[in-house]
Amino acid sequence: MSIVYLDHAATAWPKPEPVLRAAVEAMRRAGGNPGRGAHPLSDAAAELLYTAREEAADFFGGTPERTVFTPGATYSLNTAIRGMVKPGDHILYDNFAHNAVLRPVLALKKAGICTADPYDASRGDEALFASLEKALTPRTRMVIATHRSNVCPRCLPVREIGRFCREHGLLFVADAAQSAGHDPISVEEDGIDALCMPGHKGLLGLPGCGLLLLSREARCDPLIYGGAGILSEEPGMPEELPERLEPGTLPLASIASVLAGIRLVRRLGLDEIREREEKLSRLFVSGLGKAGRYRTVGDTRGSVVSLLHERLSPAWIGALLGERGICVRTGFHCAPLAHKTLGTAENGTVRVSFSFSNTAEDIERILNVLKEIDEF
Amino acid sequence: MQDCIITVKSRTAAERGRRSYPQSGATVVSLDPGVTRHGCSFGLRLPCRNVGRMKAELDRMGIPYGEVIGGYGAG
Numbered sequence: 001m002s003i004v005y006l007d008h009a010a011t012a013w014p015k016p017e018p019v020l021r022a023a024v025e026a027m028r029r030a031g032g033n034p035g036r037g038a039h040p041l042s043d044a045a046a047e048l049l050y051t052a053r054e055e056a057a058d059f060f061g062g063t064p065e066r067t068v069f070t071p072g073a074t075y076s077l078n079t080a081i082r083g084m085v086k087p088g089d090h091i092l093y094d095n096f097a098h099n100a101v102l103r104p105v106l107a108l109k110k111a112g113i114c115t116a117d118p119y120d121a122s123r124g125d126e127a128l129f130a131s132l133e134k135a136l137t138p139r140t141r142m143v144i145a146t147h148r149s150n151v152c153p154r155c156l157p158v159r160e161i162g163r164f165c166r167e168h169g170l171l172f173v174a175d176a177a178q179s180a181g182h183d184p185i186s187v188e189e190d191g192i193d194a195l196c197m198p199g200h201k202g203l204l205g206l207p208g209c210g211l212l213l214l215s216r217e218a219r220c221d222p223l224i225y226g227g228a229g230i231l232s233e234e235p236g237m238p239e240e241l242p243e244r245l246e247p248g249t250l251p252l253a254s255i256a257s258v259l260a261g262i263r264l265v266r267r268l269g270l271d272e273i274r275e276r277e278e279k280l281s282r283l284f285v286s287g288l289g290k291a292g293r294y295r296t297v298g299d300t301r302g303s304v305v306s307l308l309h310e311r312l313s314p315a316w317i318g319a320l321l322g323e324r325g326i327c328v329r330t331g332f333h334c335a336p337l338a339h340k341t342l343g344t345a346e347n348g349t350v351r352v353s354f355s356f357s358n359t360a361e362d363i364e365r366i367l368n369v370l371k372e373i374d375e376f
Numbered sequence: 377m378q379d380c381i382i383t384v385k386s387r388t389a390a391e392r393g394r395r396s397y398p399q400s401g402a403t404v405v406s407l408d409p410g411v412t413r414h415g416c417s418f419g420l421r422l423p424c425r426n427v428g429r430m431k432a433e434l435d436r437m438g439i440p441y442g443e444v445i446g447g448y449g450a451g
Contacts, residue, residue, distance in 0.1 A: 034387065035386070035387035035388070037406055038404060038405050038406035038418075043404065046387050046391060046404070047391065050387075050388065050391040050392070050395075053388070054395075064388070064392060065388055065389070065392060229386070229387060229416060230385055230386045230387070230415065230416055230417055230418070231385065231412075231415045231416070231417065232409065232415030232416045233409065233415035234415065238385070238386070240385050240386050240388070240389065241388075242388060243386050243388065
């Protein structure tokens with residue numbers, strides 16, 4: 001059975017050959033522990049690691065020493081949120097927030113450390129800023145924005161939110177889990193204090209590596225403590241970034257793969273990537289009407305389309321698609337608040353997410369199977 | 377020709393410094409914990425004649441550095 005992979009919002013697949021080769025090469029040529037010695041293999045590892053920092057920082061408008069490698073976007077978000085707030089702070093988060101945002105925020109709230117409220121990002125940008133203004137309190141210190149939802153293609157205006165945060169003296173955390181490698185985003189230009197992303201989605205790398213890019217002003221405490229390769233006799237974590245936030249041994253194979261992925265994305269260009277994804281999305285949505293009693297949920301422009309059937313449940317549709325080799329995701333996609341916002345909180349949706357590597361034949365195949373399912 | 381070592385706190389800072397002045401001939405070296413009295417640290421080993429320019433580059437990049445240790449290598 002040949003596979004049609006339409007679950008890129010969960011993780012990119014197949015990984016491009018240069019990405020896989022980069023990971024293997026890293027372990028062959030640079031298998032030492034970066035920053036933990038000065039022998040040839042450790043040096044090679046440290047140089048590769050710094051190159052990855054430098055190029056990631058350049059691509060996302062950051063600086064190399066404030067580009068932190070983490071185990072993933074969830075870890076980046078937890079570090080940014082829990083590491084930057086202080087007791088008594090008030091946090092604002094949008095109503096498309098993923099659990100990687102929602103749960104750390106609600107844990108802080110439950111522990112009595114912070115207060116937090118959602119703002120409405122579902123009714124256009126003007127309404128978003130009205131909602132933000134309304135939700136502000138004298139204790140508000142942080143705004144978190146889902147750059148692009150993982151349920152529908154809603155894309156929040158990060159630059160304007162960044163400006164709003166600067167004007168109000170607030171920290172700005174951007175969740176770029178779905179946008180990195182698809183949409184332009186920059187720490188410097190968008191006024192972001194903490195930009196969080198995975199390496200294995202739009203950046204095409206292997207799982208196990210995420211990024212946290214901090215602004216020059218951001219001060220972030222670590223979540224995890226341990227060896228940093230420097231200042232070993234100090235009882236606490238060093239103040240120096242990125243070491244302060246990178247305890248333990250880094251996953252160099254995964255980091256090397258992300259570096260290769262960033263180079264691929266840059267070579268192809270974000271405009272070209274978006275154009276291809278949106279073309280596939282349009283093709284899919286235009287064919288969906290003829291496939292049966294389906295409807296889309298929320299916006300349909302972008303690489304993620306959520307759909308529902310008049311009678312059949314999302315899980316059932318997903319299982320039938322899976323039996324025919326078509327990979328999609330169903331349910332809440334770890335974003336229950338987004339489903340509440342979109343009115344799909346009962347069973348969630350079927351999420352079809354495209355990549356520039358998909359083809360018109362992939363779309364034809366899923367539409368044909370959806371038609372069969374409708375007639376089931 | 378004698379080499380000197382400019383001490384810096386981290387491998388990242390050392391690598392950043394080295395790349396900011398590639399003509400300096402600097403290499404990154406690991407230092408004995410006793411050198412900084414705070415544990416492991418790193419240094420930029422380079423010909424002593426390039427120390428002034430490298431320090432200027434480190435200042436320009438905002439990279440903190442510590443003492444300069446001289447007298448390495450054959451004369």
